[in-house]
Amino acid sequence: MALVHFRFIEYMLIQLQRLIPLPLREKLEQRDSDIWNKDVQFPPGQFVKIKAPSGTGKTTLIHYLYHVRFDYTGKVLVNGRSWQDYDKEALAAMRQQQVSIIFQDLRLFEQLTALENIELKRVMLPQPYCTREKVEEMAAKLQVSHVLRQSGRTLSYGERQRIAIIRALVQPFKWLLMDEPFSHLDEENAQRAAALIAAECRARQAGFILTDLDSDARFPYDVQMNL
């Protein structure tokens, strides 16, 4: 039921209502933030950059948005409903079709090859969003074709990061969450990856929320915020 329900929603609206992470509560009383303890709305399809120094809760925010951490006060609303109101199957359906993620710590399965890590996400949907050829094509663009058959265990961080990016791009989504997605890439590779991500987002009319330490001009951001 959940699957059918969400397939027909054309957009995905994310709203934050006075969100405060419990571990940062005291620190946040002493400084201002564009996001914490504010009412924020991320309109569909926007490219959002959130800039913040270490320790201000970038990863925490991304995890709240993806609903894998819950130690906060306030609310994360998705299409007007609090994340807490989604049951496990509905949440799984959202993660398969509406929202994708690139974790800072990448989170690949070491017992699978690079290609299998990507395939796992691609065939999780009974009718995959993109073809196997498309995966090979993206791997070629990011110059990781040669490592596709290698075990996840033997990949370098840079290679893992690019595999994680491809993995995030093989599914349908309206929002892509990225937590320092280029931290292990050189500038040239980062540019290539950014170009691919931008193209894939446009193809889906999707937006993204990207957190990073510094300012950059890799994307034509619609919104830039400080955490």
Next chain:
Amino acid sequence: MFPFFTLLKKIIQTGVGKARLLMATTGLGIAMVLLLIAIQAHTNFSQLLYGRQNQNESADFLVINKKITNAMMGQPEKSVFTPEEMEKIRQQPFVEAAGFISSSQFKVTAAAPGDLQFYTDMFFESVPDSFIDVKNDEWQWEEGARNIPIILPNDFLNLYNFGFALSQNLPQVSQETVKNLPVKITISKGLLSEQFTGRIVGFSDRISSFLVPATFMEWANRRFGSGTAAAPSRVVIKTRDPANPALVSFLEENGYSTNQDKVKYSKTKLIVQTIVSVIGFFGVVLLLFALLVFSMFIQLVIASCKKEIQLLIMLGTGPGQLRRYLMRQFAPLYLVTGIVALLLVALLQWQAARLLTAHSMYVSAWPGSGTLAAAILVLLLVYAVNLRSVRKYIAQHS
């Protein structure tokens, strides 16, 4: 869904508890064989006792009376059945029908016609027609008729022919001869008496008594009897299964006695039932243990892949997908176990049928539908219990 499960296979290793899985499967197999044997044995025994091939009649009739003990002698009222006792007998589940045997409240004498020197005091009894095994057009009487049809016990003729006649040098008589012999019947009470012609219309194996139609008995008791209906001292019951241990114990508890020959199977049946129950009981216990070990195995598998399952859920795998994957890993195992157990029981049954046929006892060469149903039921139970474990432990990690 299949390519996804192929990948899951590399992530969720089910090999971690192989020894447990083997134990659980073996236990399940043995439990199923025991259970199925118990059910099949029960089916076979029923078939032997009530099957058309092994028996001619589907229902049996028992004549029940109270045991005459020394303490009761001289007190005929202690041997009669009260209406309450009668009602109790009727209410027993194994009694399909019950009827009184009414006895005559008048004197009866019988004399052979012509020159035959034969005269005897006797008695009559009657039972409802549905309890009589002699079906005969002549078995009827209406008020005013001078002929009374009579049914004799087969045993009576045998006693005469092979005991009395031989020792007294009298001629043996056939059933046909007896039927053609009119008997002069005189019934009387005090000064009142009336004469009839008795005709033997049949011989009963079922009820050892001199029977006359109930209509005649009613009329005669009204006319010659005391006027009040006499309490019956014998009751005839119709039962599907005279070997039913419940029937035998009911009779014993109430101090009733009946033709012991007819209930002789009840002991055998009781023994077989006990053995079958014990086997079935062990089957059930073993099944429970197998289910327990299965649950432990599932818990172990899921706990050993806790991190992987958490990451899979994080990447968007539905808990339902994981459940389906895990059940698909286990279910073929049950199915194979179930089929092997069923085949084994089928083989045993075929062998048993062959051996029994040699002794002119016929049971089906195939396992019964009850056995098949039990096998399916056990498999469904195992599936349901395991699905519940999978659901529980997946939910803990998602």
